[in-house]
Amino acid sequence: MIAWGPGPRASQALMLAVRAKALIEGRLAPSIDDVIDLAEPVLKHRMALTFAARSEKVEMSDVVAKLVEPLG
Numbered sequence: 927m928i929a930w931g932p933g934p935r936a937s938q939a940l941m942l943a944v945r946a947k948a949l950i951e952g953r954l955a956p957s958i959d960d961v962i963d964l965a966e967p968v969l970k971h972r973m974a975l976t977f978a979a980r981s982e983k984v985e986m987s988d989v990v991a992k993l994v995e996p997l998g
Contacts, residue, residue: 927979927989936972943968962998966990 943964948956970986979989 927976927984929974929976932969932972936969939972940964940968958997962994965994969993 940961944956944960947960947964948954966987969990973986973989975984975986975989
């Protein structure tokens with residue numbers, strides 16, 4: 927379903943966002959829930975679906991949800 931996936935900068939952006947969320951909420955360390963909450967907004971524009979996936983009406987949010995499913 928994925929034509930090209932997120933690169934190293936995407937993981938860096940996700941970790942920065944997760945750390946910022948934890949700090950904003952008054953915590954010194956991020957949690958798995960932070961990763962789950964921010965995975966879609968950070969990763970969805972850094973990936974591309976295959977033509978087959980797009981023709982089957984697969985949404986990027988569905989793909990990211992499947993990626994974070996094992997986490998929570």
